[in-house]
Amino acid sequence: MTKEAILDLQGLSKSYDDSIAVDNIDLSILPGEFLTFLGPSGSGKTTTLNLIAGFVEPTAGSMLLNGAPLEKMPAHERNLGVVFQHYALFPHMTVTDNVAYPLKQRKFTAAKRAEAVRDVLKMVRLEKYASRYPAQLSGGQQQRVALARAIVYRPPILLMDEPLGALDKKLREWLQMELRRIHRELGSTFIYVTHDQEEALTLSDRIAVFNEGRIEQIGTGKELYDEPNTLFVGKFIGESSVFEGSMTDGRFHAGGKEYWGSGTVRDGPAALLVRPEKLSISDEAGSTLPEDLTNWVIGEIEDIVFVGSGMKYTVNTAIGGAVAHVPAERAVDTHIGDHVRVAWHPQDAKLLPA
Amino acid sequence: MANAPDTTQFSALSTQAIKSGSAKPNSQRKKSRGNGTRNLLLILLPSFIVLGIFYFYPMLTILVGAFTDPQVGLQNFQWFFGEQVNVDVLWRTLIISFWVTVICVLFAFPFSFFLTIVTPRTRGLLFLIVLVPFWTSMVVRTFAWVILLQDSGPIGEFMKLFGVQSLGLIRTPTAVLIGMAQVLLPFVVLPIYATMSKIDTRLLTAARSLGARPSKAFVSIYLPLSLPGVASGALLCFVMALGFYITPAMLGGSREAFLSTLIQGQVQGLAQWGHGAVIGFVLLFVTLVILGITGYVGKKTGGSVQDMVGGSKA
Numbered sequence: 001m002t003k004e005a006i007l008d009l010q011g012l013s014k015s016y017d018d019s020i021a022v023d024n025i026d027l028s029i030l031p032g033e034f035l036t037f038l039g040p041s042g043s044g045k046t047t048t049l050n051l052i053a054g055f056v057e058p059t060a061g062s063m064l065l066n067g068a069p070l071e072k073m074p075a076h077e078r079n080l081g082v083v084f085q086h087y088a089l090f091p092h093m094t095v096t097d098n099v100a101y102p103l104k105q106r107k108f109t110a111a112k113r114a115e116a117v118r119d120v121l122k123m124v125r126l127e128k129y130a131s132r133y134p135a136q137l138s139g140g141q142q143q144r145v146a147l148a149r150a151i152v153y154r155p156p157i158l159l160m161d162e163p164l165g166a167l168d169k170k171l172r173e174w175l176q177m178e179l180r181r182i183h184r185e186l187g188s189t190f191i192y193v194t195h196d197q198e199e200a201l202t203l204s205d206r207i208a209v210f211n212e213g214r215i216e217q218i219g220t221g222k223e224l225y226d227e228p229n230t231l232f233v234g235k236f237i238g239e240s241s242v243f244e245g246s247m248t249d250g251r252f253h254a255g256g257k258e259y260w261g262s263g264t265v266r267d268g269p270a271a272l273l274v275r276p277e278k279l280s281i282s283d284e285a286g287s288t289l290p291e292d293l294t295n296w297v298i299g300e301i302e303d304i305v306f307v308g309s310g311m312k313y314t315v316n317t318a319i320g321g322a323v324a325h326v327p328a329e330r331a332v333d334t335h336i337g338d339h340v341r342v343a344w345h346p347q348d349a350k351l352l353p354a
Numbered sequence: 355m356a357n358a359p360d361t362t363q364f365s366a367l368s369t370q371a372i373k374s375g376s377a378k379p380n381s382q383r384k385k386s387r388g389n390g391t392r393n394l395l396l397i398l399l400p401s402f403i404v405l406g407i408f409y410f411y412p413m414l415t416i417l418v419g420a421f422t423d424p425q426v427g428l429q430n431f432q433w434f435f436g437e438q439v440n441v442d443v444l445w446r447t448l449i450i451s452f453w454v455t456v457i458c459v460l461f462a463f464p465f466s467f468f469l470t471i472v473t474p475r476t477r478g479l480l481f482l483i484v485l486v487p488f489w490t491s492m493v494v495r496t497f498a499w500v501i502l503l504q505d506s507g508p509i510g511e512f513m514k515l516f517g518v519q520s521l522g523l524i525r526t527p528t529a530v531l532i533g534m535a536q537v538l539l540p541f542v543v544l545p546i547y548a549t550m551s552k553i554d555t556r557l558l559t560a561a562r563s564l565g566a567r568p569s570k571a572f573v574s575i576y577l578p579l580s581l582p583g584v585a586s587g588a589l590l591c592f593v594m595a596l597g598f599y600i601t602p603a604m605l606g607g608s609r610e611a612f613l614s615t616l617i618q619g620q621v622q623g624l625a626q627w628g629h630g631a632v633i634g635f636v637l638l639f640v641t642l643v644i645l646g647i648t649g650y651v652g653k654k655t656g657g658s659v660q661d662m663v664g665g666s667k668a
Contacts, residue, residue, distance in 0.1 A: 075562040088560035092578050105565035
């Protein structure tokens with residue numbers, strides 16, 4: 001990393017009486033990036049966000065904001081923006097008063113406040129709703145007010161905790177685009193928490209995948225999709241077929257057959273991960289497949305779904321379930337219950353410890 | 355004594371009517387037409403009859419009596435406002451009721467807040483502490499205060515150990531305030547707690563993230579959101595205090611007489627039914643004016659806050 005980190009988490013941990021929520025996290029967040037904490041519930045992503053925001057005190061480790069220690073500073077002095085899943089708008093204040101609230105705490109003059117509120121409401125496209133109360137707005141509008149309130153004082157970092165979680169799919173997708181636009185316009189650092197991998201891929205420059213209080217892997221969406229370091233990351237990002245077997249003497253065997261894949265894994269239980277679009281489907285003899293497809297397994301078709309761009313096959317094999325996306329022009333005439341050959345190139349398979 | 359509890363009851367009813375007087379019940383009523391409305395009226399009929407016979411009829415008698423007993427005219431009103439002592443008692447009733455309300459709110463607010471932050475078990479216990487006196491007879495409780503506050507009572511004896519000869523508490527406005535505040539406290543705690551328990555404390559976290567010190571967050575967010583509860587609690591307390599009879603009569607001296615004491619004196623002592631009726635009339639009038647003002651102000655400010663808070667939950 002060439003750029004200086006805006007926020008540095010070093011050995012950050014948070015444990016409760018009987019559980020460890022965040023386990024020794026090291027993370028450098030770059031200025032201006034859109035970083036997403038992705039993981040299942042209970043993986044520590046929200047706790048990490050709350051540690052940064054100052055709502056929770058760390059048990060160990062340090063946080064440096066532009067080189068200055070953050071962990072001892074009370075939440076109201078950190079000057080970070082926070083957007084919550086539950087909006088947390090003040091119900092007794094109008095949109096204008098909600099957005100002006102952080103400016104009042106910062107002793108802005110009335111004229112400056114009015115100007116800043118007008119500008120930010122324009123940015124989130126709510127200038128017509130300035131005098132409404134939160135209860136008079138839809139969920140999507142309320143969340144945009146919450147966003148406006150969190151960015152109006154231009155915090156260096158904006159923290160968002162599943163902000164679109166309570167909204168329906170259409171609205172969520174539209175607001176994702178809005179968030180990307182606002183991130184570009186502001187140029188500040190966004191840290192976003194979600195359990196939705198599609199949302200993470202849509203929004204983020206980089207994604208940190210959380211599991212059991214640790215960061216499993218951090219990288220761009222493409223890196224995580226193409227080169228997962230662990231089976232967890234491979235399964236969590238995108239769809240995949242996982243063939244389970246074991247390594248012996250540096251060779252991977254599953255169901256009595258040897259397979260090849262990229263990556264090195266120590267002897268022991270291991271798995272081969274293949275993305276759906278890399279799989280081909282054919283009859284049992286493999287008559288429609290090129291001869292160099294040496295990695296294959298026979299299985300029974302459990303389901304066939306038309307997905308617009310092609311067909312999605314779910315196949316049960318002796319070494320694991322396979323999911324294959326086959327483009328319309330290469331779709332084969334098969335039915336549920338048929339036995340088929342599922343094949344792939346060794347270079348498209350990723351060998352991972354299980 | 356006869357119509358003092360009546361007034362109290364009426365006040366409580368009106369307060370509820372004001373509190374629930376937001377848009378909801380009306381819109382519901384509009385939706386149910388024809389059969390629904392007729393059935394609803396049928397269900398309400400028994401209570402209307404009971405209220406009519408045992409409540410509205412006696413009240414009407416008293417209101418009419420104020421103008422007709424012993425003969426038709428305004429002489430009862432002339433008597434009431436003509437005698438300085440009556441006006442003094444009216445003032446005193448208002449002022450003591452006001453201070454009782456202030457005391458109750460000052461105690462009920464932190465107590466209710468405390469109720470919202472403790473464990474459900476502790477909360478149950480604290481509620482019990484508030485409500486147990488509420489379930490015992492008013493006379494018994496007032497007697498208990500007489501015993502506690504008199505010079506030969508436990509507090510007085512204890513103070514004598516320190517050389518304080520006479521506590522001088524009983525038969526003072528202070529004794530009346532203590533006694534009334536204790537009786538009325540639950541009526542203030544319950545609405546304030548009801549409002550506070552609905553406040554989303556995550557709003558305070560949000561306020562801190564926006565740069566507000568915890569104390570500032572409390573004053574600018576929590577306090578305004580709890581005001582509707584404070585207002586209804588205070589209103590209930592004040593209006594009920596206006597009609598108090600036993601407590602001021604037993605804990606106060608002759609100089610702490612309330613309007614109800616005056617009514618009792620006129621009706622039972624002097625058989626001046628017209629005078630009693632006119633005092634009842636004045637008491638009812640004052641109560642209605644206060645309810646009217648509060649209702650109007652509430653609609654302008656507090657009521658809309660309550661609607662907003664309710665709305666944001668949906």
